[in-house]
Amino acid sequence: MSRVSIQNITKLYPEGGGVKDFSVDIADGEFFAFLGHSGCGKTTTLRVIAGLETPDSGTVHFDDNDVTTLPPEQRNAAMVFQNYALFPHMNIFDNVAFGLKARKMPKNEIAPRVAEALELVKLDNLEKRRVTELSGGQQQRVALARAIAVHPDILLLDEPLSNLDAELRYSTRTQLAELQQRLGTTAIYVTHDQEEALTLAHRIAVMKDGVCHQIGTPDEILNAPATEFVEQFMARQKTILDSLKE
Numbered sequence: 017m018s019r020v021s022i023q024n025i026t027k028l029y030p031e032g033g034g035v036k037d038f039s040v041d042i043a044d045g046e047f048f049a050f051l052g053h054s055g056c057g058k059t060t061t062l063r064v065i066a067g068l069e070t071p072d073s074g075t076v077h078f079d080d081n082d083v084t085t086l087p088p089e090q091r092n093a094a095m096v097f098q099n100y101a102l103f104p105h106m107n108i109f110d111n112v113a114f115g116l117k118a119r120k121m122p123k124n125e126i127a128p129r130v131a132e133a134l135e136l137v138k139l140d141n142l143e144k145r146r147v148t149e150l151s152g153g154q155q156q157r158v159a160l161a162r163a164i165a166v167h168p169d170i171l172l173l174d175e176p177l178s179n180l181d182a183e184l185r186y187s188t189r190t191q192l193a194e195l196q197q198r199l200g201t202t203a204i205y206v207t208h209d210q211e212e213a214l215t216l217a218h219r220i221a222v223m224k225d226g227v228c229h230q231i232g233t234p235d236e237i238l239n240a241p242a243t244e245f246v247e248q249f250m251a252r253q254k255t256i257l258d259s260l261k262e
């Protein structure tokens with residue numbers, strides 16, 4: 017469990033794109049979402065929080081510790097990457113156990129942790145299977161299990177369900193929310209899917225072209241949009257949800 021405080025983060029790439037002057041305080045145990053179109057700077061911001069990018073300016077604090085220039089392995093955060101980043105030469109068990117072995121956890125404690133994580137993502141019968149023998153959706157679930165297994169203080173999730181079919185996406189989403197609550201992990205979740213952000217997150221940051229337009233609860237984002245962009249971006253979801261109320 018950790019608070020995450022981002023103050024005036026700017027990270028701009030020479031070719032254009034990135035994130036501009038972004039600030040947010042994320043509470044201990046909060047489920048927070050970055051929501052916006054492709055290319056709006058969601059992954060960039062997550063990579064700054066993970067320590068995979070150093071911002072041009074601004075600071076990142078986990079609780080009271082300034083982690084802005086700390087390498088990723090010195091932050092108790094785990095990231096699920098948009099492109100999975102699994103170890104192709106290892107089987108599923110070893111992929112999921114990787115972070116636990118790196119933390120020198122005793123062998124007899126590793127197996128139940130791996131089993132718990134694989135059960136969550138419904139891959140508990142495939143421990144010995146190689147990563148190269150899995151579908152994209154299965155690989156995505158291994159990546160999710162690998163991050164969850166270490167019980168990180170902060171879970172960084174970059175579109176972790178985008179390759180799952182609708183049914184699995186829905187059930188994994190529900191289980192992920194339950195697990196996050198049970199472990200009390202602070203979760204930062206990147207998505208371009210309005211419905212996903214609205215159903216999972218306590219608060220959402222709506223982004224466009226590297227700029228944060230609004231930070232608010234699902235209710236605030238839907239019913240008190242701060243800018244015209246937020247209103248337009250949420251219009252379809254608002255219509256659907258309003259029609260359900262009638």
Ligand SMILES: Nc1ncnc2c1ncn2[C@@H]1O[C@H](COP(=O)(O)OP(=O)(O)OP(=O)(O)O)[C@@H](O)[C@H]1O
Pocket residue numbers: 029030031032033034052053054055056057058059060061098208
């Ligand atoms: N390493 C990089 N070098 C140069 N430009 C980059 C780099 N990473 C991202 N960008 C650019 O910065 C912008 C924001 O990229 P980012 O990956 O943060 O977007 P995103 O919101 O995660 O999009 P998507 O939903 O497609 O994953 C894009 O215009 C992208 O081309």
Ligand SMILES: [Mg+2]
Pocket residue numbers: 058059060098174
């Ligand atoms: Mg991205």
